[in-house]
Amino acid sequence: GAGVSQSPSNKVTEKGKDVELRCDPISGHTALYWYRQSLGQGLEFLIYFQGNSAPDKSGLPSDRFSAERTGGSVSTLTIQRTQQEDSAVYLCASSPNLAGRETQYFGPGTRLLVL
């Protein structure tokens, strides 16, 4: 079956512009996560959606970052007024179960470059 997909695969934008990154999780997965990975670094947790509960936004680095998940499926991560330090790979993952206690399946990521 299809895995987690993300689009676009690469995005180049100018400082100050807004960007939207899309994640299509595996069908039926109730949990969805966004992570940021700077070059050569680990996974920085951003936000976590769990079923119909309020999302865990504790990892969002600033109010320029927001995310939504419509209909319990597709998610969009929005970065407003992008800065050069936002350049990174943004990874999405989904999980079949709640509370993050099951395997996460990662997408290929979106590579964002802010000029």
Next chain:
Amino acid sequence: GENVEQHPSTLSVQEGDSAVIKCTYSDSASNYFPWYKQELGKGPQLIIDIRSNVGEKKDQRIAVTLNKTAKHFSLHITETQPEDSAVYFCAASASKIIFGSGTRLSIRP
């Protein structure tokens, strides 16, 4: 807060030798410990996982050991091959999953 420490950050081994990556965790309620492999330009992929009711799990050349008393777990790769070169992440999960900082493994031919 919860924390997972991973060592070493980089590891270079001769092809055919074994590689060991170690992680410690702080939340004693953690009960699920997956390991992920990330190849260049790709997202992390699960390679093996272990739950807190077992002490060791093996899958061909890969094994993971868990010591709940000491709150540490390790990944062992035997007979390493060039395709094992990648970044490896450990993780521990209680109410949410926490990842280690990653180990860049290089296999020397």
